Amino acid sequence: MNYRDFKPYLKISSLTLGGGGIGQVWGETTSEEAVKTVHAAIDHGINHFDVAPMYGKGEAERIIGKSLNGSDADDLFFTTKCQLGTLPDTEVYDKLNDSLTRSLDNMKLEKVNLFLLHSQLIEDNYKLYKFDEMRAKSATTLSCFFNAAIPAFERLQKEGKIDHWGIGGLGQEEAIIQALKHSQVPSAVQCVINPLNSAGAIGYVSEAFNPPAILYECQQLDIPILAIRAVQAGALTSSMDRSPHESGFDKSDFDDFDKAEPFRDLAIEWxxxxxxxxxxxxxxxxxxxSVILGVKNRTELKECVEAEAKDLLSDSEIQQIENCLT
Incomplete structure (x- = not known):
């Protein structure tokens, strides 16, 4: 396993085990297999774990707690999140603190190294592209973020419950960029990175959400980047192992699978x-x-670890991949 510079921790494994798969959000797996996958990740040298209460209603966090079971975790790093929404300023700290407290209890930890806003950022009075009450409640306005969320994160830092805070890098492009350029800069940002440039079903805030624009701003501002959606909900794999009726997935992910046929052909050619x-x-x-993995078992993990061990793609190979999808 290679390790890369990551300012919050100095170094981080270039792969992170994410919580969607081990939280049993998609595809068939079991709690026992999820625990074994965490152990295998550690054996492979992965030192960062990215979970959230939303992943299986706390199951991913509980899997971390079961996997550690009181063992020494000093060389490991843990990220969790909170979907805040937009609340009155006076309620923001309590919402973040209550969520974090449950997460720490689930993981059997005293603190997390990185606490991320799991809401999608929007400008005040912005109307979601794909509107429904649940999605609207998951969005955080910039005024709420600047005036209440950032001070709450800083308070949690002072209380020793978190080391750093960051954002999920999803939402309204203009709002995210304003957050990145704010005087109080996130310690890390999760960026959608895949050759389809697609966030799929989770890109419901803007009609034309542009992930490369967020990536570019992070690169220019030297903000640490954690890559998400590398296989775009399965669209960039050999076959979709989930249903459009599963929570968090819809037809857009399956449309992306169809669009990715030239990519699959190129992979076979290579x-x-x-x-x-x-x-x-x-x-x-x-x-x-680091690239956050959505694997749900040791077989999928092994494939990713073997990919990480290969050479990085050249600029010309990256261009060839991108060209096959345009």
Whole structure:
């Protein structure tokens, strides 16, 4: 496993085990297999784990707690999140603190190294492209973020419950860029990075959400980047192993799978699985400290670890991948 510069921790494994798969949000797996996957990740040298209460209603966090089971975790780093929404300023700290307290209890930890806003950022009075009450409640306005969320994060830091805070890098492009350029800069940002330039079903805030614009701003401002959606909800793998009726997925993800047929053909031509090539693509993008995996078992994890061990893609190979999808 290679380790990369990541300002919050100095160094981080170039792969991070995410919580969607081990939280049993998609595809078939079990709690027992999820625990074994965490142990295998540690054995492979992965030292960063990215979970959230939303992943299986706390199941991903509980899997971390079961996997550690009181063992020494001093060399490991943990990220969790909170979907804040937009609340009155006086309620923001309590919402973040209550969520974090449950997460720490689930993981059996005294603090997390990175606490991320899991809401999608929007400008005040912005109307979501795909509107429904649930999605609207998940969005955080910039005024709420600047006036209440950032001070709450700083208070949690002073209380020793978190080391750093960051944002999820999803939402209204203009709002995210304003957050990145604010005087109080996030310690890390999760960026959608895949050759489809698609956030799929989670890109419901803007009609034309442009992930490369967020990536570019992070690169220019030297803000640490954690890559998400490397295989775009399965669209850049050999086959979709989930249903459009599962929570967090919709027709857009399956449309992306159809669009990605030339990518799968190219992967076969290069003698590699599509998932492996997609992860190598994300790993090869400038400024990426770690790619967050959505694997749900040891077999999928092994494929990603083997991809990480291969050479980074050259500029010409990256261009060839991008060209096949335009």
């Amino acid at each position: 003698g590699e699985s599509p998932a492996s090539l997609a992860h190598r693509y994300a790993l090869s993008i400038k400024g990426v400290a």
